Amino acid sequence: MSKLLIEGVSRTFAGVRGGQPVKALMPVDLTVAANDFITILGPSGCGKSTLLRIVAGLEAPSEGRVLLDGKAVTLPGPDRGMVFQSYTLFPWLTVAQNIAFGLRERGMAEKDRDGIVASYVDLVGLKGFENHWPKQLSGGMQQRTAIARALANDPEILLLDEPFGALDNQTRGLMQELLLGIWERRKKTVLFVTHDIEEAIFMASRVIVMSARPGRIKSDVAIDLPHPRHYTLKTSPEFSALKARLTEDIRIEAMRTAQAQPAEA
Amino acid sequence: MRPLHPVSPSIRTVLGISFFVLFIAFWAWITLGGHVNRIFLADPLSMLRDGWRLLVEDRFWLDILITIWRVFGGFLLASIVAVPIGIAMGAWKPVEAFLEPFVSFARYLPASAFIPLLILWAGIGELEKLLVIFVGSVFQIILIVAVKVGSTRRDLVEAAYTLGSSSNGIVKRVIMPANAPEIAETLRLVLGWAWTYVIVAELIGSSSGIGYMIINSQSRLATGQIIFGIIVIGLIGLLSDFAFKAFNRWLFPWSLA
Numbered sequence: 001m002s003k004l005l006i007e008g009v010s011r012t013f014a015g016v017r018g019g020q021p022v023k024a025l026m027p028v029d030l031t032v033a034a035n036d037f038i039t040i041l042g043p044s045g046c047g048k049s050t051l052l053r054i055v056a057g058l059e060a061p062s063e064g065r066v067l068l069d070g071k072a073v074t075l076p077g078p079d080r081g082m083v084f085q086s087y088t089l090f091p092w093l094t095v096a097q098n099i100a101f102g103l104r105e106r107g108m109a110e111k112d113r114d115g116i117v118a119s120y121v122d123l124v125g126l127k128g129f130e131n132h133w134p135k136q137l138s139g140g141m142q143q144r145t146a147i148a149r150a151l152a153n154d155p156e157i158l159l160l161d162e163p164f165g166a167l168d169n170q171t172r173g174l175m176q177e178l179l180l181g182i183w184e185r186r187k188k189t190v191l192f193v194t195h196d197i198e199e200a201i202f203m204a205s206r207v208i209v210m211s212a213r214p215g216r217i218k219s220d221v222a223i224d225l226p227h228p229r230h231y232t233l234k235t236s237p238e239f240s241a242l243k244a245r246l247t248e249d250i251r252i253e254a255m256r257t258a259q260a261q262p263a264e265a
Numbered sequence: 266m267r268p269l270h271p272v273s274p275s276i277r278t279v280l281g282i283s284f285f286v287l288f289i290a291f292w293a294w295i296t297l298g299g300h301v302n303r304i305f306l307a308d309p310l311s312m313l314r315d316g317w318r319l320l321v322e323d324r325f326w327l328d329i330l331i332t333i334w335r336v337f338g339g340f341l342l343a344s345i346v347a348v349p350i351g352i353a354m355g356a357w358k359p360v361e362a363f364l365e366p367f368v369s370f371a372r373y374l375p376a377s378a379f380i381p382l383l384i385l386w387a388g389i390g391e392l393e394k395l396l397v398i399f400v401g402s403v404f405q406i407i408l409i410v411a412v413k414v415g416s417t418r419r420d421l422v423e424a425a426y427t428l429g430s431s432s433n434g435i436v437k438r439v440i441m442p443a444n445a446p447e448i449a450e451t452l453r454l455v456l457g458w459a460w461t462y463v464i465v466a467e468l469i470g471s472s473s474g475i476g477y478m479i480i481n482s483q484s485r486l487a488t489g490q491i492i493f494g495i496i497v498i499g500l501i502g503l504l505s506d507f508a509f510k511a512f513n514r515w516l517f518p519w520s521l522a
Contacts, residue, residue, distance in 0.1 A: 058427070076426035077426075088418075092442040092443065092445070101428050105431075105438070133519040150427070153429065
């Protein structure tokens with residue numbers, strides 16, 4: 001059963017100072033099944049974030065449409081939770097208040113919120129930090145809070161735009177395991193954008209590889225590695241084979257981007 | 266001295282105080298040493314003596330209180346009007362397009378030049394003094410608040426939208442709290458300017474206040490009193506600034522944590 005349907009979605013940006021319009025995204029078709037964990041892998045500037053923002057409703061497609069549970073997406077809404085690459089916790093709210101934000105916007109009473117917030121604080125391992133301000137947290141803790149904030153709203157689909165991109169390598173590995181662990185236990189439809197090949201394979205049940213700008217879907221690779229996945233999986237032969245294949249795919253695209261750069265600048 | 270190299274707190278204090286000492290020493294040297302005519306500049310000691318006499322015999326503290334009330338009254342009036350307008354301009358672009366050109370123009374109208382008009386309209390009572398400060402502050406606050414609100418972090422607004430906020434919720438629960446500390450900082454800055462407007466207002470058509478005492482002393486060549494009045498203004502300004510800063514810090518612990 002398909003949860004999310006992306007039909008012929010493309011995006012063209014108007015030309016700057018009378019220049020040619022820039023095609024960021026060629027028409028993309030994608031069907032996402034319920035409870036699938038899909039990673040969208042591509043070189044920077046390939047339009048993968050644009051695609052995610054269109055699904056979130058933060059940008060409008062130039063053509064095509066996005067359907068979530070059969071309903072067309074036009075504006076952002078709480079049914080599509082989003083975690084951004086930049087730290088977007090509200091700095092004036094504590095960790096607990098940040099996680100409760102969506103519930104509060106929905107008009108839920110404080111005593112009903114408390115229990116839900118506590119369970120998500122627990123889920124992302126932030127017990128004892130409920131009353132900290134975001135500024136007092138490390139980058140990894142901030143992104144954990146952001147994930148909890150998005151999940152607490154119980155969205156139909158979770159969208160993540162390179163959520164661990166700003167973190168150091170070790171923290172990033174731990175965050176991958178944490179998020180994957182949550183998904184394995186709770187099941188959720190997830191769309192995860194990244195430029196990191198290892199991350200894309202480790203997290204996904206399906207990797208969508210995108211081409212260099214203008215972005216389009218280059219390949220669609222099912223990842224049948226068993227769950228629950230442990231970090232040691234990253235050094236297994238099956239993993240390495242997948243990595244070799246995707247590295248080849250993405251390398252061609254990265255080279256295309258690099259060659260296109262002087263012309264764009 | 267290496268560029269941008271920090272200085273230790275104790276040395277910072279010593280350096281800060283030593284300039285005051287040098288300044289007063291220079292003042293004492295040119296006045297007590299007879300290098301300037303004392304009709305034009307009183308020495309530090311007679312300034313203190315004149316100041317004491319003002320406070321004890323002439324009930325100068327009443328003037329001080331009146332001036333403080335005018336500053337805070339006018340400033341509060343301006344804030345109540347300007348902050349909501351500034352937020353509205355920053356948040357809703359049509360409102361900004363409607364008001365911004367006029368406010369930018371009005372900002373350059375000198376408040377002191379309005380005093381003759383304001384006296385015609387409101388007399389020489391308290392209302393006129395409050396209006397001078399109001400005219401001087403209100404457009405400044407509107408513009409600065411509008412700019413701060415207009416530059417609210419877009420990613421926070423987007424995050425709130427994906428969490429289900431309505432447009433109303435964005436303004437009330439994202440734009441306003443996100444900019445509250447900077448708005449408070451703006452108000453602190455403008456309060457400092459209000460102190461200059463109040464003195465100008467009191468120099469013209471007034472019968473009380475620190476400015477009135479200063480202009481009154483001029484006709485009697487009491488330079489000691491004038492300098493004492495100026496120093497009192499400086500001290501009160503400094504104190505209110507400290508208090509405002511402490512209040513902001515207490516109000517917005519998250520912006521400093």
